[in-house]
Amino acid sequence: MSGRDSILGTIRSGLGRGELGDAEKGALEDRITARGRGVRPSRVDLDMDGLADLFVDYAKGVDMSVDRVASMEDVPDRVADYLARENLPANLRVAPDPSLDGIPWEKRPTLTITRGKTDGSDEVGLTGAFAGVAETGTLIMRSGPEHPTTLNFLPDSHLVVIRKSQIVGSYEDAWDKIRDGEMPRTVNFITGPSRTGDIEQTIFMGAHGPRRMHIVLVEDE
Amino acid sequence: MADVKDSRPQVALFVTCLVDLMRPSVGFSAVKLLEAAGCDVAVPEAQTCCGQPAYNSGDKADAKAIARQTIKVFEGYDYIVAPSGSCAGMLSKHYPELFEGDDAMSARARDLARRTYELISFMTDVRGMTSVDAEYDGAVTYHDSCSSLREMQVRTQPRKLLQSIDGVEIRELTFNEACCGFGGTFCVKYPDISNKMVGDKCADISETGAGTVLAGDMGCLLNIAGKLKREGSSVEVRHIAEVLAGMTDTPSIGEGE
Amino acid sequence: MQEVKTGRFIDNARKALDDGNLQVALTKMKTGFVDRRSEARNRLPEFDQIRDQARDIKNHTLEHLDYYLERFERKVTEQGGQVHWCSTPEDARQTILAICRRLNAKTVTKGKTMIAEEIGLNDFFEENDIEPIETDLGEYIIQLRKEPPSHIIAPAIHVLKHEVAEAFVKKHTDRDPNRSLEEPRELLDEAREELRQKFLDADVGVTGANFLIAETGTSVIVTNEGNGDLTQTIPKAHIVVASLEKVVPTLEDASTILRVLARSATGQEASVYSTFSTGPRRPDDLDGPGEYHVVLLDNERSKMLGTEFQEMLRCIRCGACLNHCPVYNSVGGHAYGWVYPGPMGSVLTPSLIGVEVAGHLPNASTFCGRCEEVCPMRIPLPKMMRHLREREFDNGLGSQTVRTGIRMWAFCAKRPRLYQFLTGIKFRILGALGRSRGRFRRLPGAGGWTKHRDFPAPQPGGTFQSQWSSKGGARRPTA
Numbered sequence: 006m007s008g009r010d011s012i013l014g015t016i017r018s019g020l021g022r023g024e025l026g027d028a029e030k031g032a033l034e035d036r037i038t039a040r041g042r043g044v045r046p047s048r049v050d051l052d053m054d055g056l057a058d059l060f061v062d063y064a065k066g067v068d069m070s071v072d073r074v075a076s077m078e079d080v081p082d083r084v085a086d087y088l089a090r091e092n093l094p095a096n097l098r099v100a101p102d103p104s105l106d107g108i109p110w111e112k113r114p115t116l117t118i119t120r121g122k123t124d125g126s127d128e129v130g131l132t133g134a135f136a137g138v139a140e141t142g143t144l145i146m147r148s149g150p151e152h153p154t155t156l157n158f159l160p161d162s163h164l165v166v167i168r169k170s171q172i173v174g175s176y177e178d179a180w181d182k183i184r185d186g187e188m189p190r191t192v193n194f195i196t197g198p199s200r201t202g203d204i205e206q207t208i209f210m211g212a213h214g215p216r217r218m219h220i221v222l223v224e225d226e
Numbered sequence: 227m228a229d230v231k232d233s234r235p236q237v238a239l240f241v242t243c244l245v246d247l248m249r250p251s252v253g254f255s256a257v258k259l260l261e262a263a264g265c266d267v268a269v270p271e272a273q274t275c276c277g278q279p280a281y282n283s284g285d286k287a288d289a290k291a292i293a294r295q296t297i298k299v300f301e302g303y304d305y306i307v308a309p310s311g312s313c314a315g316m317l318s319k320h321y322p323e324l325f326e327g328d329d330a331m332s333a334r335a336r337d338l339a340r341r342t343y344e345l346i347s348f349m350t351d352v353r354g355m356t357s358v359d360a361e362y363d364g365a366v367t368y369h370d371s372c373s374s375l376r377e378m379q380v381r382t383q384p385r386k387l388l389q390s391i392d393g394v395e396i397r398e399l400t401f402n403e404a405c406c407g408f409g410g411t412f413c414v415k416y417p418d419i420s421n422k423m424v425g426d427k428c429a430d431i432s433e434t435g436a437g438t439v440l441a442g443d444m445g446c447l448l449n450i451a452g453k454l455k456r457e458g459s460s461v462e463v464r465h466i467a468e469v470l471a472g473m474t475d476t477p478s479i480g481e482g483e
Numbered sequence: 484m485q486e487v488k489t490g491r492f493i494d495n496a497r498k499a500l501d502d503g504n505l506q507v508a509l510t511k512m513k514t515g516f517v518d519r520r521s522e523a524r525n526r527l528p529e530f531d532q533i534r535d536q537a538r539d540i541k542n543h544t545l546e547h548l549d550y551y552l553e554r555f556e557r558k559v560t561e562q563g564g565q566v567h568w569c570s571t572p573e574d575a576r577q578t579i580l581a582i583c584r585r586l587n588a589k590t591v592t593k594g595k596t597m598i599a600e601e602i603g604l605n606d607f608f609e610e611n612d613i614e615p616i617e618t619d620l621g622e623y624i625i626q627l628r629k630e631p632p633s634h635i636i637a638p639a640i641h642v643l644k645h646e647v648a649e650a651f652v653k654k655h656t657d658r659d660p661n662r663s664l665e666e667p668r669e670l671l672d673e674a675r676e677e678l679r680q681k682f683l684d685a686d687v688g689v690t691g692a693n694f695l696i697a698e699t700g701t702s703v704i705v706t707n708e709g710n711g712d713l714t715q716t717i718p719k720a721h722i723v724v725a726s727l728e729k730v731v732p733t734l735e736d737a738s739t740i741l742r743v744l745a746r747s748a749t750g751q752e753a754s755v756y757s758t759f760s761t762g763p764r765r766p767d768d769l770d771g772p773g774e775y776h777v778v779l780l781d782n783e784r785s786k787m788l789g790t791e792f793q794e795m796l797r798c799i800r801c802g803a804c805l806n807h808c809p810v811y812n813s814v815g816g817h818a819y820g821w822v823y824p825g826p827m828g829s830v831l832t833p834s835l836i837g838v839e840v841a842g843h844l845p846n847a848s849t850f851c852g853r854c855e856e857v858c859p860m861r862i863p864l865p866k867m868m869r870h871l872r873e874r875e876f877d878n879g880l881g882s883q884t885v886r887t888g889i890r891m892w893a894f895c896a897k898r899p900r901l902y903q904f905l906t907g908i909k910f911r912i913l914g915a916l917g918r919s920r921g922r923f924r925r926l927p928g929a930g931g932w933t934k935h936r937d938f939p940a941p942q943p944g945g946t947f948q949s950q951w952s953s954k955g956g957a958r959r960p961t962a
């Protein structure tokens with residue numbers, strides 16, 4: 006008997022029955038497609054502006070810094086200022102994400118921009134995001150031809166450009182949007198820079214992922 | 227005659243083995259408090275132990291036998307009140323579990339459970355008492371026993387009644403919800419771990435600077451008193467019922483005459 | 484399988500109590516995690532309601548576990564991944580080895596997984612000339628120190644920073660032996676540098692899974708460091724090792740449970756990284772593993788269904804019970820002698836390896852109930868420990884002295900007249916003996932008690948029952 010058969014057999018006999026019939030399986034399948042949600046945290050009972058503010062509050066609460074700008078036009082200035090403030094090199098590896106194509110990098114010619122995935126030698130990475138979740142200040146990334154997952158993890162500093170219209174209230178709101186397509190290889194929920202408390206229970210950033218994260222929130226609409 | 231009965235409920239005191247054998251004055255304090263709360267108190271003779279030692283040791287058969295006996299002994303009373311969160315918890319939470327699925331006993335167990343209360347919370351939550359007529363001078367601290375806290379929901383009630391006594395100053399422990407390390411047979415099966423837990427509790431007690439520590443469970447009190455005395459502490463250990471009833475003229479736990 | 488030392492619990496506990504460094508670490512933990520969980524709970528008014536829902540989701544799943552596992556497998560296969568059903572640790576080890584051999588793997592990076600501990604994967608890899616590299620900082624530290632984890636989410640919690648420095652100096656031999664490693668920051672940076680190249684060079688990455696999602700064939704890992712992500716994205720293959728009760732029906736169900744996971748574990752609103760992985764990389768992806776395997780381990784769990792231990796399968800490995808347990812806080816994780824410590828270990832370990840072997844664990848509890856109080860999945864841990872004690876009792880296991888004492892006590896308790904007669908005499912004598920001093924430093928038969936405590940003397944004057952009779956107190960209802 007295969008491991009599979011043996012395990013399924015033991016499960017069924019433990020539950021005191023044989024394999025489920027079609028009707029029961031149908032009901033379980035219905036439960037899946039219904040996508041029933043648990044209780045929604047009341048903290049996200051807010052309008053778009055409220056959610057954006059909540060998102061920013063929580064993001065800052067997990068040690069991400071945030072710039073709020075009026076449009077994509079303002080991104081290069083803010084990014085250049087951030088890099089200077091943090092004493093970081095003016096070289097950015099930017100994801101080949103079409104939503105970032107409109108950033109007028111030429112406004113800050115001292116910035117060197119390369120597009121594509123990172124080989125691990127880039128100190129600063131810049132990506133977009135699939136969504137921002139206000140309930141905990143979480144960024145959602147999807148893997149894909151224009152979204153290399155490694156760019157979220159390998160560079161020491163991770164900058165994220167996100168539009169206000171991308172912010173949703175709860176995790177489930179984000180799943181509704183993600184499921185419009187197929188599930189990608191990776192969906193990352195990212196809530197702050199990488200950290201550890203493994204040495205004497207003191208928290209430090211930059212365990213293996215980025216040690217700092219900066220969000221540029223574009224107030225579109 | 228419903229009215230007469232309601233105004234003076236018939237309460238059976240569940241003495242508990244530790245009070246019966248080790249510190250009868252707590253039983254007398256409980257009677258005094260229950261009478262002051264407007265109850266008629268009787269002490270059924272055939273009671274012995276709630277059966278917890280057997281139950282927690284996995285001896286379900288003996289636990290059930292003792293429980294059957296207890297259920298029988300306490301039939302016919304409006305309430306069963308015990309000066310102990312753990313014994314009250316055994317009757318009100320675990321007796322029904324013991325007889326789940328037992329047609330003969332299940333309803334009787336649930337009925338007993340419904341009528342069973344821990345002493346202090348009975349006084350406040352059922353009899354509506356908000357103060358006691360007693361005197362005590364000094365700083366006291368209060369240890370919340372695990373069963374009182376988590377099985378019987380006793381938390382604010384002892385403090386409310388203590389505060390009503392002029393002269394009492396309550397100083398809270400830093401870790402008032404921490405287990406004292408008694409745990410029935412645990413303290414003799416794992417003495418070193420129990421010692422660490424009771425040692426921490428006693429350090430917490432000493433730090434409050436209170437002259438007396440109170441609790442509502444004799445197991446905890448014997449454990450704490452034993453450790454305090456071994457450490458040479460002069461902190462007095464009493465059951466809260468003694469203070470609330472104004473019956474503190476006996477030596478405190480672990481002290482001689 | 485990781486070596487079983489549960490029989491030596493009492494000795495291990497004593498050593499732990501005498502271990503000054505360990506006690507310092509445990510004292511810190513006592514307030515840290517506890518306070519932060521409480522604060523997180525206060526910030527989310529729906530917290531307790533969500534716990535109830537989380538419990539219900541898992542209960543529903545367990546009642547239909549066969550269906551959800553098959554559905555999970557179907558979705559994984561649809562996306563180009565593979566599910567391997569392994570009844571025993573040996574099956575799992577061999578399956579993982581076969582994948583690694585086929586890929587000519589020399590090094591394997593590992594995210595934190597208790598299942599890998601359970602099946603003794605690291606030792607097995609080494610026996611087969613494959614180098615396993617723990618990447619979670621805590622796991623890395625204990626791997627260097629050649630010891631097992633002492634906490635399920637903070638494996639090196641018992642290690643002080645100078646001990647970490649010693650381990651690094653010993654292992655990272657390419658560096659200047661006189662370098663400064665005083666500060667945790669320096670230790671962290673060194674570990675990060677050392678491990679970065681290992682991530683990039685690894686042939687295979689092994690992670691655990693906090694959840695397996697039947698709806699989409701997705702595995703979920705929850706970390707703070709990002710090591711799990713580098714482990715599962717860069718190498719040629721991603722192998723997930725997970726026990727079969729990790730499955731949940733939908734992404735929504737996982738979201739509900741996630742809300743109570745990090746908050747219960749560390750008091751965070753959310754762990755830094757929750758990563759949902761579905762199949763291998765897609766043809767046009769820029770990165771990701773070429774192969775995706777899920778090694779589903781049973782190891783006695785299916786046998787827990789339909790028993791009084793089924794509820795233990797709701798556990799999501801948050802560690803809240805450990806953090807709040809006064810016994811764990813006294814002796815730490817190693818004393819428990821196997822993979823899973825604390826209250827959850829006291830139930831799971833005997834369930835997996837037998838109460839004959841691990842009997843101490845469910846006995847070393849006062850049933851204070853804090854574990855059940857904080858468990859996000861509302862698992863009645865003390866009740867299950869009691870059931871394990873019942874199994875022991877029914878099989879004549881455990882301390883014979885205590886067993887005899889309990890039975891003798893019960894014998895008397897069932898016979899009220901005998902009880903009153905015997906206790907009347909004994910306690911009157913004890914009371915008289917102890918009258919002046921009020922306590923005994925030593926008492927025959929009470930060695931366990933008097934080792935560390937005095938034994939308070941019974942009040943003189945006889946038992947309450949005898950005094951009540953003398954006073955003519957009421958014995959029956961008066962109305």
